[in-house]
Every structure is written in structure tokens, then in C-alpha cells.
Amino acid sequence: MIYLQLFWEFFKTGLFAIGGGMATIPFLREIGTRTGWFTEAALANMLAVAESTPGPMGINMATYVGYTCAGIPGGLVATLGEITPSIIVILIIAAFLQAFRKNKYVEQVFYGMRPASTALIAAAGIGVLQICMLRSDARWPGNALWELVDLKSLLLLAVVWVLTNVVKQTKGWHPLAFIVFSAVVGIVFQF
Amino acid sequence: MRPKELGTLFLTFSKVGVMTFGGGYAMLPILQREVVESKGWATEEELTDYYAVGQCTPGIIAVNTATFVGQKLAGVAGGIVATLGVVFPSLVIITVIAALLSNFAEVAAVQHAFAGIRVCVCVLIINAVVKLWKKTVVDLPTLLIFLAVLALSLFTSLSPVIYVLCSAAAGVLIKNLGARK
Numbered sequence: 146m147i148y149l150q151l152f153w154e155f156f157k158t159g160l161f162a163i164g165g166g167m168a169t170i171p172f173l174r175e176i177g178t179r180t181g182w183f184t185e186a187a188l189a190n191m192l193a194v195a196e197s198t199p200g201p202m203g204i205n206m207a208t209y210v211g212y213t214c215a216g217i218p219g220g221l222v223a224t225l226g227e228i229t230p231s232i233i234v235i236l237i238i239a240a241f242l243q244a245f246r247k248n249k250y251v252e253q254v255f256y257g258m259r260p261a262s263t264a265l266i267a268a269a270g271i272g273v274l275q276i277c278m279l280r281s282d283a284r285w286p287g288n289a290l291w292e293l294v295d296l297k298s299l300l301l302l303a304v305v306w307v308l309t310n311v312v313k314q315t316k317g318w319h320p321l322a323f324i325v326f327s328a329v330v331g332i333v334f335q336f
Numbered sequence: 337m338r339p340k341e342l343g344t345l346f347l348t349f350s351k352v353g354v355m356t357f358g359g360g361y362a363m364l365p366i367l368q369r370e371v372v373e374s375k376g377w378a379t380e381e382e383l384t385d386y387y388a389v390g391q392c393t394p395g396i397i398a399v400n401t402a403t404f405v406g407q408k409l410a411g412v413a414g415g416i417v418a419t420l421g422v423v424f425p426s427l428v429i430i431t432v433i434a435a436l437l438s439n440f441a442e443v444a445a446v447q448h449a450f451a452g453i454r455v456c457v458c459v460l461i462i463n464a465v466v467k468l469w470k471k472t473v474v475d476l477p478t479l480l481i482f483l484a485v486l487a488l489s490l491f492t493s494l495s496p497v498i499y500v501l502c503s504a505a506a507g508v509l510i511k512n513l514g515a516r517k
Contacts, residue, residue, distance in 0.1 A: 164496055165390075165397040166359045193441035194433060197450045200426030201398035202359045208430040220431050224423055231395030235403040236415050238389060243408075250508060255385055257481060257507020259472035261499050262388035263465060264485035269361040270461035271490060277455045298455050305459040320365045321355050323456050331452020332445050 147215050148222045154180070155207055155226030166203025169227070173210055182214040204228075278302070301330055342410060342417045348375060349402050349421030354429075357453050360390070360397030365460035368467060371405055378405050380471045391496045398422055477510045 158172040170192070177183045191213065195205035204224060211223025245251045283293045305323055308315045352370055356363040364383070371377045383401070390400035399419055406418025433440050440446060473482050485499045
């Protein structure tokens with residue numbers, strides 16, 4: 146029964162991968178080598194698609210790998226398998242938090258955790274920024290400093306920043322508007 | 337909660353799912369817009385709490401956050417419905433692409449579009465962090481925690497779980513030492 150087996154494999158991935166979608170990759174690789182359902186090269190291609198489609202990357206990966214293993218029901222079963230442990234664990238924590246929200250120690254724990262959480266998100270943003278802004282074909286000190294930076298990306302970054310923070314007429318627009326705008330700019334100017 | 341409200345929860349989280357380009361962090365600006373500003377279902381502080389807990393618990397951060405918000409609004413059913421909502425667009429889009437366009441990621445226009453989108457997502461995350469910063473970095477100790485975790489996560493490859501647990505301990509310590517003076 147492949148669907149049951151698929152559910153179980155992804156349930157384990159969802160249970161043991163801690164820290165988001167990227168953390169599931171080593172588990173998926175291990176499933177591929179152990180079961181022979183897909184190759185390492187296929188996994189790399191699936192990752193490329195998961196990163197270039199709408200939807201959180203980790204969920205896209207689960208659906209794609211499941212589909213590769215066992216068609217449309219496979220994609221569904223794998224995704225449900227991967228999210229089931231999260232749902233159970235978070236429901237328990239959330240119920241606990243509701244009961245102890247006003248507890249002095251719980252408040253103190255969150256007082257310390259919040260700036261850490263903000264810093265982790267900032268670090269993730271800086272990681273993406275490095276990938277977008279630095280040219281992979283240039284090295285320092287071989288190239289001049291201004292050659293290290295992708296100027297087209299830097300310009301787009303500046304434009305989007307101004308549109309979302311300075312210009313009164315566009316500041317309140319939905320984030321999706323800027324995403325679509327940037328996609329069009331990317332296609333037109335060959336990013 | 338009535339079926340109609342569960343329907344709204346599902347649709348809102350489907351919207352969040354379809355507008356997320358990248359990992360769970362790329363979802364944050366969309367969540368701020370749809371869940372905090374539009375619907376008022378959670379505060380900025382609660383979102384940071386959910387992300388902090390989501391870092392240290394199993395599974396995908398996007399799923400963990402959706403379950404949290406749904407549970408807060410409508411209990412166990414809400415948690416499940418919100419999570420299925422955030423997953424739904426991925427199921428449809430990926431299945432279609434896997435079935436019909438397996439070389440999707442190699443299409444030049446897709447690559448150019450996503451290079452542009454990644455730049456935009458950077459700015460959106462920076463804006464989101466600035467909003468969170470105002471609510472979460474409120475005094476000297478929280479500023480020190482922010483700077484320490486930022487520096488450590490940029491220059492080392494330790495697990496985020498360690499930072500979150502240490503900061504939680506630091507929070508309790510600072511508050512209790514401060515109170516004793």
C-alpha cells in the first residue's frame with residue numbers, strides 16, 4: 146500500500162524536521178535513496194520548481210515529491226502526512242498558551258523570545274538579500290567593489306523600497322502589487 | 337464557530353498561501369497584511385511569538401503559524417481549517433506543474449520573473465522586520481538579545497532552536513534579576 150507508506154514517510158519528515166521547509170530537504174533526500182522512489186537529480190529539479198511557484202516552499206516540496214512517487218493522490222497524501230505532526234504539536238502548545246497566557250513566567254519567556262524571533266527573520270532576509278545582490282561570477286579582490294553587486298537588482302531594490310516606504314500613493318498597496326511589479330520588471334529587463 | 341466563519345478562515349489562508357513566494361519568512365509580510373491589518377485576527381507581537389515557537393517545533397513554519405492563528409480564532413477545527421487553507425494552493429499549482437510543465441523552472445521568463453520577485457521579497461521582509469522591531473525590541477535587554485542573535489545567525493551555522501531557547505531563558509533571568517533590585 147504505497148499511500149500508507151507515503152503518509153508514514155512524510156509524517157516522519159514533518160515530525161523530525163525542525164526549523165522550516167529547508168530543514169526537510171535532508172529527510173526527503175534520505176527517503177529517495179532508501180526507497181528508490183526518486184533520484185537525487187529529480188529532487189534538485191523539484192526544489193527549483195518549489196522555489197519558483199507560489200506557496201510556501203516546504204509544502205510545495207512535499208506535494209511535488211509525493212506526486213512524483215504516486216501521482217495526484219500521492220501528492221495529497223504526502224502533504225497531509227507532512228502537516229499532521231505540526232498540526233497536532235501546535236494545537237497542544239496553543240491550548241497550553243491560551244491557558245497560561247497571563248502567567249508571569251510565560252510572559253517573561255516571550256519577552257526574551259520576541260527579539261530573538263525578529264533577529265532570526267532579519268537574518269533570513271539578509272540571506273536572501275545576499276543571494277539577490279551579490280554577483281556569483283565576481284570575486285573580491287579580483288573585481289572592483291562595484292562589480293560585485295548586481296546593479297539591476299540594487300536599482301529594483303531601491304525602487305521597491307521607496308514605493309513601499311516613501312511614496313504616499315503606493316505605500317498602502319497590497320504586497321502582491323509589488324510582487325507582480327517586480328516579476329514584470331524581472332522579465333522585461335532580463336534579471 | 338459557524339461554517340461560514342470557517343469558510344472565511346480557509347479562504348483567507350488560501351490567499352496567504354498563494355501570495356507567498358519562498359519559505360515561511362516570505363509569508364510574514366502577507367500575514368501582517370491579511371491577518372493583522374485587514375482582519376485583526378492577531379497582533380504583531382503574537383505573530384513573532386508564533387514564529388519563535390514555530391522555529392523550535394517540528395514541521396514547516398508556514399504550517400505552524402497557520403495552525404496557531406486558526407486555533408486562536410476557532411479552536412481545534414480552526415487550526416485544522418486554516419492549515420488546510422494555506423496548503424491548498426500549493427496542492428493545486430504543484431500538481432498542475434508536475435503533470436504538465438516539468439521543465440517549468442528552466443523557462444527563461446520564469447527565471448527572470450523570480451529573480452525580480454526575490455528582490456521584492458527582500459524589501460517586503462525588511463519592511464516586515466522593521467514593523468516587528470518596533471513592537472519587540474522595547475528596551476536595552478531586548479536590543480542586546482536582538483543584536484546577539486542576529487550576529488550569531490549570520491556568522492555561525494548553529495540551529496535557531498538554541499537561540500530561541502537561550503533567549504527565552506534570558507527573558508526570565510533578566511525580568512527576575514531586575515525585579516530583585
